[in-house]
Amino acid sequence: MAADEEGLTGPDEARPAPEPEAGARPEPTVEPPRERRPEPRPEPRSVPELLLGRPPMARPLPSFDQDAAPAAPGPLFVDWLATALDAGVLDPQAFTLSTVDADGMPDARVLVLRDVDAAGTGWNFSAAADSPKGRQLADHPAAALTVYWPQLGRQVRVRGTVERAADLVAAAEFATRSPAARASSLVGRQSEPLAELTEYDEAVAVARRRLEAHPDVVPPGHAVYTLWAHEVEFWQGDSERRHVRLRYTRTGPVSSPDWSRTLLWP
Ligand SMILES: Cc1cc2nc3c(=O)[nH]c(=O)nc-3n(C[C@H](O)[C@H](O)[C@H](O)COP(=O)(O)O)c2cc1C
Numbered sequence: 391m392a393a394d395e396e397g398l399t400g401p402d403e404a405r406p407a408p409e410p411e412a413g414a415r416p417e418p419t420v421e422p423p424r425e426r427r428p429e430p431r432p433e434p435r436s437v438p439e440l441l442l443g444r445p446p447m448a449r450p451l452p453s454f455d456q457d458a459a460p461a462a463p464g465p466l467f468v469d470w471l472a473t474a475l476d477a478g479v480l481d482p483q484a485f486t487l488s489t490v491d492a493d494g495m496p497d498a499r500v501l502v503l504r505d506v507d508a509a510g511t512g513w514n515f516s517a518a519a520d521s522p523k524g525r526q527l528a529d530h531p532a533a534a535l536t537v538y539w540p541q542l543g544r545q546v547r548v549r550g551t552v553e554r555a556a557d558l559v560a561a562a563e564f565a566t567r568s569p570a571a572r573a574s575s576l577v578g579r580q581s582e583p584l585a586e587l588t589e590y591d592e593a594v595a596v597a598r599r600r601l602e603a604h605p606d607v608v609p610p611g612h613a614v615y616t617l618w619a620h621e622v623e624f625w626q627g628d629s630e631r632r633h634v635r636l637r638y639t640r641t642g643p644v645s646s647p648d649w650s651r652t653l654l655w656p
Contacts, residue, residue: 445629449543450629451543451628452543452544453634454634454636456634456636456651461649462509462511462638462649463509463619463622463638464506464507464508464510465508465510467506467510467546467622467624468506470544470624474542474544477541478541479539479540482537483502483503484501484502484503484537485501485502485536485537486498486535486536486537487499487500487515487523487533488534489523491522491526492526492530497523497526502515504563504614510619510622510638511619511646512616512617512619512645513535513548513550514614514616515615516560516612516613516615517615518609518613519554519611519613520580520611521580522581527552531551531552531553532549532551532552533549533550534549535547535548543626543627543628545623545625545627546622546624547621547622548617548622549621550617550620550621551617552616552617552618555613555614560608560613560614563612563614564608564609564612569598572601573597573598573601574594574597575609575611575612576607576609577590578609618644619640620640620644621637622637622649623635623636623637623638624636624637624638631656632656633656634653635653635654635655636651636653637651637653637654639651639652
């Protein structure tokens, strides 16, 4: 940082000293006492230091009347999603998808939720089947889906088995995507090492030209997945730790609309 940015040069120091008169003996110069500058605020150095005095959810949060909850999780999720949108939650459709790899090692990443059926049984998202998550789902077709909406202190947790939808479904979903998203999907190679960003830009330019020439092209790896939930938990946070948790458990076979409800200890 330059000296003047640090406040080292004050207005008096900046003024030039008066020229001595001709023949006059120069006055001995006395260094003015240096002003003690306040110590600069130390840069935060650790995570605990950064988070000190910032407890999560220390704000008024909505209540959750679990007795009034619907029989199935679908309508409650739609209600909570609408409330999140009204509350200005950014990207409320973003959720964390957790999977396990062939060695049983967990993995997780954020994706976008495409749809949930009326009962809250089938949760849809799209992804590249040849990406790490696609391969993990092929090897081990089970996953967890988690969303957190901070403004409301609300979390939704879903666990279940995962099924890849028919190619026709994936093609229909692909047609709804933006040109940028389609070009990116067409490029593929998701999560492979990339030497230079320009390499990606060139591949996207080629993909865009291909899409212009063949608007109906769908990358073979583009997949729509349905997570068939066997458990859906609604979690309403509370600044006093009186969190209200309601878990729905599917009582019938996969895609059954029948659920039981259980209140959980916070
Ligand atoms: C807000 C947000 C939304 C995202 N949506 C998607 C998505 O819908 N599909 C997708 O494949 N990746 C999406 N991503 C990127 C993924 O988080 C991830 O980087 C990518 O899918 C590669 O994951 P993988 O290596 O585990 O396969 C999104 C990331 C963010 C932050």
